[in-house]
Amino acid sequence: MAVTRNRLALPGLLLFCLLIAPVIDAHHSVAQFDMVHITTVSGTVTQFEWSNPHSYIYLDVKGDNGRVVKWLTEMRSVPNLSRAGWNHSTLKPGDTIIAHGHRAKDGRAFMVIDRVELPDGRVLTNGPETLSQPAGGR
Amino acid sequence: MQSRSAFWIAMVVAVGALLALWRVEATRAQERADAAKAQATASAHDLSGVWYVHKFQPTMYPGGEPPLQPWAKIQAKANNPETNDPHLSCLPHGMPMFMYSRQPMEYFQIPGRIVVHVEDDPVLREIYMDGRQHPKDPDPTYNGHSIGHWEGDTLVVDTIGLKPNTWADHNGLPHSDALHVMERIHRVNHDTLEDDFTIDDPKAYTKIWTATQTYDLKPDWEILENVCEENNKYRERSPTAPAR
Numbered sequence: 001m002a003v004t005r006n007r008l009a010l011p012g013l014l015l016f017c018l019l020i021a022p023v024i025d026a027h028h029s030v031a032q033f034d035m036v037h038i039t040t041v042s043g044t045v046t047q048f049e050w051s052n053p054h055s056y057i058y059l060d061v062k063g064d065n066g067r068v069v070k071w072l073t074e075m076r077s078v079p080n081l082s083r084a085g086w087n088h089s090t091l092k093p094g095d096t097i098i099a100h101g102h103r104a105k106d107g108r109a110f111m112v113i114d115r116v117e118l119p120d121g122r123v124l125t126n127g128p129e130t131l132s133q134p135a136g137g138r
Numbered sequence: 139m140q141s142r143s144a145f146w147i148a149m150v151v152a153v154g155a156l157l158a159l160w161r162v163e164a165t166r167a168q169e170r171a172d173a174a175k176a177q178a179t180a181s182a183h184d185l186s187g188v189w190y191v192h193k194f195q196p197t198m199y200p201g202g203e204p205p206l207q208p209w210a211k212i213q214a215k216a217n218n219p220e221t222n223d224p225h226l227s228c229l230p231h232g233m234p235m236f237m238y239s240r241q242p243m244e245y246f247q248i249p250g251r252i253v254v255h256v257e258d259d260p261v262l263r264e265i266y267m268d269g270r271q272h273p274k275d276p277d278p279t280y281n282g283h284s285i286g287h288w289e290g291d292t293l294v295v296d297t298i299g300l301k302p303n304t305w306a307d308h309n310g311l312p313h314s315d316a317l318h319v320m321e322r323i324h325r326v327n328h329d330t331l332e333d334d335f336t337i338d339d340p341k342a343y344t345k346i347w348t349a350t351q352t353y354d355l356k357p358d359w360e361i362l363e364n365v366c367e368e369n370n371k372y373r374e375r376s377p378t379a380p381a382r
Contacts, residue, residue: 053370077364078362079242079361080241
């Protein structure tokens with residue numbers, strides 16, 4: 001994200017993030033993410049950790065400059081993912097996916113998944129969605 | 139003369155038969171009513187099934203500044219879900235957090251006890267329904283000592299004996315070892331459960347306060363295995379994580 005020439009902008013921004021982080025949402029796993037905007041990356045799965053308390057997809061994403069950026073994407077627990085159609089065989093290394101998620105506020109190649117477009121065309125969400133409980137977080 | 143007495147005998151028998159039939163029908167009607175009432179009571183007393191919070195509430199204090207004691211106010215400010223939530227190291231949530239979980243929970247009713255299993259906690263909640271009282275000086279535990287009884291269609295649960303090193307909500311409201319949680323659990327309708335909490339902790343709060351959590355029945359869900367310690371990448375953030 002763009003940083004202005006004002007020297008106070010970056011520390012001010014960081015302070016702001018620290019202050020609002022506990023208020024927006026109290027799970028550890030969403031307070032660190034920008035839950036407002038969606039980031040989309042397309043890449044190759046290098047690892048699929050089907051585990052608790054979170055499952056993870058490691059993605060090699062080719063950037064504009066041709067260099068590969070290694071992304072870590074986080075999802076909810078195995079039971080929650082099971083209820084959204086996932087299982088331990090849903091992904092394997094080598095699969096190409098499009099991942100939509102909420103990126104870490106500090107700009108790292110790290111995000112919590114909103115939904116994933118699988119090689120077979122299915123779109124699976126990060127846990128069961130209900131009207132009052134958007135998918136995401138623990 | 140004989141035909142007249144025969145007539146009256148027949149009349150008496152007929153009336154007697156009618157009365158008997160009426161009695162039988164009245165008894166049957168009463169039995170049906172009793173059975174229906176018993177069924178209704180049984181249904182209202184049936185909490186079994188998988189329940190899921192209707193709306194996740196990161197903070198349970200219903201609006202405004204919680205009435206915290208001065209030390210607790212400082213503690214609440216220092217509590218940060220990102221860095222020092224004791225559950226980050228997979229320790230149990232404790233009460234009342236157990237009941238605010240964003241994971242589904244299942245109620246099991248067995249003789250003398252109601253047991254609650256929430257998907258993301260390694261400890262079961264045991265509510266003793268056998269009439270026992272709290273021990274005078276209970277060993278503090280994560281879920282505390284819970285006793286319950288029915289008041290009509292409401293399950294009234296009383297919990298004391300809680301370890302202080304858990305939070306009272308996801309946002310980091312603190313509590314002390316003096317925390318006394320009272321719950322009124324009521325099956326509003328077949329698919330809805332309501333738990334009204336009374337939080338009484340004079341060491342941490344200046345007032346008793348109340349909160350409500352509503353749960354939806356999930357007939358096609360089952361509680362699945364969720365071992366938190368398996369791949370916890372947040373472990374190192376927790377101040378309570380044991381050294382490895």
